[in-house]
Structure formats: C-alpha cells, structure tokens
Amino acid sequence: MKEISVIGGGSWATALVKILAENKIRVYWYLRRQMQVEAITRERRNPDYINFAKLDTDFIEASTDLDYILSKCQHLLFVVPSAHLPTVCQQIDPQKMEDKIIISSIKGTVGLDNLLPSAYLAKIFSLLEVNQGIIAGPCHAEEIAAGRKTYMTVCATNQVLRTALSEAFASNYIQICESEDLLGVEYAAIYKNVVGLVCGMAKGMNYGDNFIAVLVSNAIYELEILLTALGIDSPRIGSSSYLGDLLVTSYSEHSRNRTFGVLIGQGYNVEQTKDTMSMVAEGYTATKGLHDMATERGLNLPILNTAYRILYNYMPVKTEFKLLERSMI
Template sequence: MTDLSVIGGGSFATALVKILTENKIQISWYLRRQEQVEFIKQEGNNPDYLSFVKLDRAFLEVSNDLDFCVKNSPIILFAVPSAHFGSLCENLDVTAIQGKVVVTAIKGTVGEHNMLPSSFVARNFGIDEESQAIIAGPCHAEEIAMTKKTYMTIGSPNVEILNKLAPYFSSHYVTVNTQEDMSGAEYAAIFKNVVGVVCGMAKGLNYGDNFMAVLVSNAIYELETLLQALHVKQKRISCSSYLGDLFVTAYSAHSRNRTFGELIGRGYSVGQTQNTMNMVAEGYMATKGLYKTAKDLNINLPIVNTAYRILYNHMAVTTEFKLLERNII
C-alpha cells in the first residue's frame, strides 16, 4: 500500500507528484499511456509535461492500471481535466474507491449536468463531502516546478482530512492554507477560468492595462453575484482561493486559459486554438456550464455571456467586445 494515489498525467498532476515525492510520501501514480509509464520508471521525469522536473522514483509506483492505483491507497487524488473526468470514472470499479478519501484538483464542471467535481464524486461513488477535499490555487504548475513561492488552498468540511493533507503538500516553497468551504472555492475556480479566457481575448484584441483593470474589477462583481445567487457558504472573497486564483489566471503568462483566449482574440477559431495548444484550457467547457447556471439562476453575467457568444454562438470577437465595453463599468 502507498500513502496516496494520483490519477492524471498532465502538468498539474506532475507538479503535485513533485511536491509529494519531495516530502517522501509514497505515491501510486496512474497515467493512461504505457509509454509514459515506462519512461517515468526509467528516467524519473514525465516526457510530456514539465519534462525538466526530476522525480524521486524511490517514492513512486507508476502504472496504467487505474483500478490497481485506486485500490493501492487510502487517499485518491484526481488531477485530470474536467472534460475527461466523467469518462475516466466510467472505467473505474466503483467498489474500489468506496471508503476512500477523495481529493479533486479539477477546475471545471463535469458532465452534461454541469456538476461540481465534489457533487459528481458524491453522486457517482456515494462518497459524501465529509470524505472529500479539493485543491485550489493560485498555484500554476510551472511555478511549482521551478520551486517559486506558491500558496495552495486545501478545502474540506472535515478538519481531520485537512490536518492529514496539509503536511503532504507543504514545503519551503509551498504554503498550504486550509478552509472548510469546498463548493464556493470550486465555483470560484470554474469562474476564474472563464475570466482568464476573456482577459486573453482582450489581450489578443490589443486592449490595454486600463481596460484590463476594469474587466477584472467587473469579474469580481460577477463572482460575488454568482456566489450569492448559489447561496454557497464561502470565506471572504478577498482570500487567495477566490481572488488570488482569479488574478493569476487573468494576468499570468502561464495561464493556459488566457493563452486560449488570446488566440481567439487574434482571430483563431476554437478548433484552430485547440489544435495549437497541447494542454486543455478548462475555461472553454466552463463557459458553457456557467452560462447555463446563470440562466437557471436568472442572473446577468456580462463577461460570461461574452465568452459564451464568442465560443459557442461563433459571434465576432470584435463585435462582442464593443458590446462588453457598454456592459461593464
């Protein structure tokens, strides 16, 4: 048995494995492709993501057998794109995960019903929130890989789980904050990815810092509107898992959502943008989910509306931004 299993082979999963193995936590690591598994076993680094990061193989058990990895640890950490989470779970033996602690590092809604990751886990595996936790930002994988100072938030209503997990991820360059709010942080993580896309569009259209400041200010108001309408229990919105994560996604060159939006702003189609990027931009699917949520709640979110019309109604990005200029203050 290992201490914890990580499910996912992308950049954030790799960054989390880096922290865990540095802390001498025994890890079972599931990756889908056998070639990736064999390379990590032999070379000690992920050939596809953050390939410059050397991982301590003494604390790694790498496999492409999902059920084995899930059965092999009491704590299961899912770090996969939200769009792939549902199909991944279809291949998982439900009995293998029951009774485990489930941690999600997933920043998007899941499935056609736009469920929060924690709600999806509860519905599909029968694991209530008391046995769950989430990992929230702001924590770009690239900066973790370079050991740049990072603040990570772990959320769970179960204080025992928080006390268990916090030392796993703490290090000289990672400060872990804990909070008992999960759903508020999950919605904030989903929303900030949409904001990142729209900020990228603004950059692609050559808007300046003055406009960007107003855009982000309005994004804060929209986030407050969304959380109030959802009646979610939340910490103060100024904490790092809310505004910190929003700011870094809106402004950072490491933000894949901002990069995605910038290409759209420069005239690329959605298909061209997805083919150009080798990583998933969660904001694309998040836009669809949040747009539906806002409609269901009867609230007006102009930034979300702008993203939806451009990405899904294929409206001209220049036209939509002229409209957005009149709808933000």
C-alpha cells in the same frame, strides 16, 4: 498521510506528484500511456508536461493499470480534465470505492448537468462530504516545478483530512491555506478560468492594462453575484483562493486559459485554437456549464455572456468586446 494514489498525468498532476514525492509521500500514479510511465521511471521526468521538473521516483510508482493504482491507497487524488472525468470513473467499480477518501483538483463543470467535480464524484461513488477534499490555487504548475514560492488552498470539512493534506503538501516553497468552503472555492476555481479566457481575448486584440484592470475588477463583482445566487454565504472574495486564483489566471503567461483566449482574440476559431494548444483549457467547457447555470437563475453576467457568445454562438470577438466595453463599470 504516508501514501496516496494520483489519477491524471497532466502538468497540474505532475506538479502535485512532485511535491508529494519531495515530502516523501509514497505516490501510486495512474497514467494512460505506457510510454509516459516508462519515461518517468527511466528519466525521472514527465516527457509530456513540465518536463524540466525532476521527480523523485524513489517515492513514485507509475502504472497504466487503474485498478492496481486505486487498490494501493485509501486516499485518492483525481487530477484529470473535467471533460475526461466521466470516462475515467466509468472504468472504476463503485463497490471498490466504499472506504476511500477522495480529493479532487479539477477546475471545470462535469457532464450535461454541469456538476461540480466533487459533486459528480460524490454522486458516482456515494461519497459522504466528510470523505472529500479539494486542492485549489492560486498556483501554476510551472512555478511549482521551478520551486517558486506558492500558496495552495486545501479544502475539507473534515479537520483530520485538512491536516493530513496540509502536512502532505506543505514545503519550504509551498504555503498552505486551509478552508472548509468546498463549494465556494470550487466554483471560484471554475469561474476564474472563464475570466482568464476573456482577459486573453483582450490581450490578443491589443487591449491594454487599463482595460484589463477594469475587466478583472468587474469579474470579481460577477463572481460575488454568482456565488450569492448559488447560496454560498459571505465568501471571502479578497482571499487567495478567490481573488488570488482569479488574478493569477487572468494575468500569468503560464495560464493556458489566458493563452486560449489570446489565440481567439488574434482571430483563431475554437477548433484552430484547440489544435494549436497541447493542453486542455478548462475555461472552454466551464463557460458553457456556468452560462447554463446563470441563465437558469436569471443572472446577468456580461463577462460570462461574452465568453459564451464568442465560443459557442461563434459571434465576432471584436463586436462582442465593443458590447462588453459598455457594460463595464
């Protein structure tokens, strides 16, 4: 792979662009704001997200012209919040996507049907699975920006695509783990954001490490129940793309979902928390999407249920955690 178009201008998109440009992959980068494009071109930094990361703009062309960016490459990487994906896709002519290979790195369900991002993209653009890939964790944009050792998961059923993505993203500080488990890795990436929220709530209410350790161990059990109910056979729960991603989101101070939860635990309501944070916490919308799916299947997932009742039924966080304590094993 010599070039790729990237759609999305947040912290995670910026981190991925940084890696690609360092590896001398030509990046055509779609951003919504002209100010952002000009600042990146002039200062070699994204002024809005992880602005301490220096970008090699010799290999980056940024633009607010979505059609132009899409026309430049066969490989497209979507890195937008799940709630914004439909708006972006509505601007794209499906006929222009017929020969494209689409990679997504989006960690939330999409629309009222609670579709996986990959499933939504496949539906909108009539994609075959062989032309899709996923970039997943466990990794935080801030540590990639700082050049810290990171393990990244590349998923695709197409071996040629897996190899191309692995070569594009591997570096002296990025270790690539390859997988064919598109569904499992994508659902795990969504669920772990919910767990990050709940761990943040616990932290915000001054629960200690002892309780949070039990909370995370129960979350691993819940994830296994969810994946089994969704028909995903024998997932490697202990692998970095499952357990590793869940752990880093639950414990890291870089986790925006954990930060969102901390504020809720400290007494902020949802709207106040959204106003306080400058970045999207995917776990908020993921909570509703996964809760709807679990309810349809008759699943009892106490951690997920707790998050839903606090965020969407506006139940008192302290009361809900007292109930949650009783369900922990």
